Amino acid sequence: MNPGTSPPHVDLQQHIYNSLLESRTADVALHVRGTWQAVYNLHKVVLIQSGFFNSLFTTGFLESSPGLSGSRSGQQDVNIVFDDRNITRAGAVCISRLYGGGPPLHVCPSLIPTKTHPLTPSFPSPSSPPELPKGHHPATPRFLLSLLATAVYLSIPTIASQALSYILSTIGPYTVIPYLRFATERIAVLTSPGSSSVSTLTSHDISKDEPRDSLADKLHELVVQKEDPGESDAQSEGEVGDRPCYTPCFDYGAVSSKIGEAAACWLARWGPDMFAYEQRPSSGRDFPTKRAETLPSRPSEEAVVHVHPRLPTIWARGGLTSKWIRELLSSDTLFVKGERERYDLARAVVELRRKQGIDEAEEKDWEIMFSEGIYYANMLVEDIIAISQDISPSTGGPFVPTPVLQAAHWNQSLLRCHITTSSTNPSLPSPSPPMRDKELGLCVTTAQILSRLSPSEQQASSDDEKDKIYHPVLHDSSIRLGDSSGLEGATMDQLFEHLSSSSDSKSARTSEANFFGLKAEHKTALECIASDATGKTRWSPYPPCRFAVEFWDIDALKEKSRLHSHTIWYAGSLFNVYVQVVRKKGAQLGIYLHRQSSVDPIPGPSSPVQFVRERGHNRVPSLPHHIPTSVSSPTIHYSPSIHPPSRSVTPNSASSTSHASDKPYQSFGNAIPATAPPIAPVQPYRDPRPSVAAYFAVSCMSSTGSSVTRFTSVPDMFSVSQSWGWKSSSLRSDDLGDGGD
Numbered sequence: 001m002n003p004g005t006s007p008p009h010v011d012l013q014q015h016i017y018n019s020l021l022e023s024r025t026a027d028v029a030l031h032v033r034g035t036w037q038a039v040y041n042l043h044k045v046v047l048i049q050s051g052f053f054n055s056l057f058t059t060g061f062l063e064s065s066p067g068l069s070g071s072r073s074g075q076q077d078v079n080i081v082f083d084d085r086n087i088t089r090a091g092a093v094c095i096s097r098l099y100g101g102g103p104p105l106h107v108c109p110s111l112i113p114t115k116t117h118p119l120t121p122s123f124p125s126p127s128s129p130p131e132l133p134k135g136h137h138p139a140t141p142r143f144l145l146s147l148l149a150t151a152v153y154l155s156i157p158t159i160a161s162q163a164l165s166y167i168l169s170t171i172g173p174y175t176v177i178p179y180l181r182f183a184t185e186r187i188a189v190l191t192s193p194g195s196s197s198v199s200t201l202t203s204h205d206i207s208k209d210e211p212r213d214s215l216a217d218k219l220h221e222l223v224v225q226k227e228d229p230g231e232s233d234a235q236s237e238g239e240v241g242d243r244p245c246y247t248p249c250f251d252y253g254a255v256s257s258k259i260g261e262a263a264a265c266w267l268a269r270w271g272p273d274m275f276a277y278e279q280r281p282s283s284g285r286d287f288p289t290k291r292a293e294t295l296p297s298r299p300s301e302e303a304v305v306h307v308h309p310r311l312p313t314i315w316a317r318g319g320l321t322s323k324w325i326r327e328l329l330s331s332d333t334l335f336v337k338g339e340r341e342r343y344d345l346a347r348a349v350v351e352l353r354r355k356q357g358i359d360e361a362e363e364k365d366w367e368i369m370f371s372e373g374i375y376y377a378n379m380l381v382e383d384i385i386a387i388s389q390d391i392s393p394s395t396g397g398p399f400v401p402t403p404v405l406q407a408a409h410w411n412q413s414l415l416r417c418h419i420t421t422s423s424t425n426p427s428l429p430s431p432s433p434p435m436r437d438k439e440l441g442l443c444v445t446t447a448q449i450l451s452r453l454s455p456s457e458q459q460a461s462s463d464d465e466k467d468k469i470y471h472p473v474l475h476d477s478s479i480r481l482g483d484s485s486g487l488e489g490a491t492m493d494q495l496f497e498h499l500s501s502s503s504d505s506k507s508a509r510t511s512e513a514n515f516f517g518l519k520a521e522h523k524t525a526l527e528c529i530a531s532d533a534t535g536k537t538r539w540s541p542y543p544p545c546r547f548a549v550e551f552w553d554i555d556a557l558k559e560k561s562r563l564h565s566h567t568i569w570y571a572g573s574l575f576n577v578y579v580q581v582v583r584k585k586g587a588q589l590g591i592y593l594h595r596q597s598s599v600d601p602i603p604g605p606s607s608p609v610q611f612v613r614e615r616g617h618n619r620v621p622s623l624p625h626h627i628p629t630s631v632s633s634p635t636i637h638y639s640p641s642i643h644p645p646s647r648s649v650t651p652n653s654a655s656s657t658s659h660a661s662d663k664p665y666q667s668f669g670n671a672i673p674a675t676a677p678p679i680a681p682v683q684p685y686r687d688p689r690p691s692v693a694a695y696f697a698v699s700c701m702s703s704t705g706s707s708v709t710r711f712t713s714v715p716d717m718f719s720v721s722q723s724w725g726w727k728s729s730s731l732r733s734d735d736l737g738d739g740g741d
Helices: 012-021 051-058 091-098 141-154 157-169 176-183 215-220 254-278 322-330 339-354 360-373 381-388 402-421 446-451 455-459 492-500 512-517 525-531
Strands: 028-033 038-042 076-081 469-472 477-481 538-540 547-550 561-564 568-570 573-582 588-596 691-701 708-719 723-728 737-740
Touching: 012 091, 038 091, 051 141, 091 141, 091 157, 141 157, 141 176, 157 254, 176 254, 254 322, 254 339, 254 477, 254 512, 254 691, 254 708, 322 339, 322 360, 322 512, 339 360, 381 402, 446 525, 477 512, 573 723, 588 691, 588 708, 691 723, 708 723
Parallel strands: 028 076
Antiparallel strands: 028 038, 469 538, 477 708, 547 737, 561 573, 568 573, 573 588, 588 723, 691 708, 691 737
């Protein structure tokens, strides 16, 4: 050997990976049983990077015994049985990643929501997927779920966090239901008879005539098949003969809860829009591909069962269960314009399901939803009368029991009496001490609720007081649902701690039990007592006013100019929401609840710019024709804003009425941001007080809808023309679609 010649340089990482491909010096023969059967010749020193194998080989298990061998070649035989049907051949990708190799994953762009296509570019008519980049493996939704399940089982945090990030970034019309099912343990990965759940990636099944290991061959020659972006991932169960095979899913703890959280947020934002598509007849006509329509003011009276074959099923059977529909339509986060629109959507969804057959279990959920999930007390009397006369074509009975509507009318009359006569009528009950200035004394503590129930009444099933509904008085907080930040580089423990932490005010503990944060927080009197051992929590017997607003082209808004929403009337006062750009500590965006003066002009609400098609703008206002409108609200409702999501900081309440330069923005011509002509709401009566106390919450939805930042506030004093809200630099990049309570 020439001493002057250096040995050829071999990259260590490549050397280790080649050892996997060529099965060199393997000391472990891994026998896999589950959805597939295979044997992999591997190396302990590489496998112990996985938490599972590290425990297996180093912590006293039988496999950690020195010199243990079960094969002629001196390799140690290790048997693993994957009972979880979600774990498929994607496990081979996990193994290849431990060796520093394997094909890079490719997520089809048509599955990823964008600024201009918040419902994904493939909706509503999926096109053929683009050609797969050479050497890549398609990361289909089913493959990603399998990859996540395997990475969690084997405790490989880098792969688990990558798979979770991909899943959260691909939530859309074609994936939301499969992802939600994964999170709720209803089913595992969708597999249809005669089809493979993932592409054959790394190993042949074991047979008598087949070699023990074919990992190297399969990693060199990937078997990759093209597929429709929507695939069967989002298709509903059909008739019994065509129904996919479902198997029970294992619980993945905080990881699956995070997926459920994001799916729930998406359904709250886009569920109404998807229903507008789902209820359309299968007419074969083309749908617009650039933008999805926003929920009309009132859904069509004739709901139909059949849908466009390429559209996913969400509301009909095969999509959401009746319990999920009940909680979604009752949720404070649901993006509908007002309470009447919420009822209109609920009745249309129920009729859609009833046309598929009356189901007694579903009828019980509909009864709860119509009785407790919609706040009729916040509707006009005309709407309450109209609903009392609304008869289901399927059952021949009313959607809402008459006693429920009568109780709502009585409650709104009591509230009106409290407001209009509070300063002159001594017979009305005094506010509970200590009384906050400007409060009506309507709220009670848990201890006061308890005092109203005698010991015998707490157990009596016939007592009305114990079933009385109360709503919690909010406190200052901010929470983030569906947040996907902080996943990169986390260990397995950090991953679960990050997702399940409840100590951080910006995170929220969610689970399937509370429908991943969707469940409304109201409780019965007995539930209030059971949930509050201190007896100090404050409750209101009157439901909050819920409405949704949307802002367009915030990036074009000048500093200190206010861009308003439409104006609503509640409890004798006018309210609207506005956003404002502030540059004191960098660029910040403020969002505020504003008590509008009944004397000053009503500001024009934010709207999409006119002639958007001619201006090359992708956002188009959509209001289907032939749809009757509610007497309680304007008829204009616009499509969603589209800007990327961002994380919000903990809010600080701040008044925004002290600057004379702060004024409502008004557009002229085709200026951006644009405003629509103002519409004054109906005002049945006025609150004569110059200042009122009100607690409120604002839920800011991301542009893609898969995350929500919810700000809540203790009761604040609202003088006429005064505002309270929050500002944050991280909200600056979002065009907000939000619901206010």
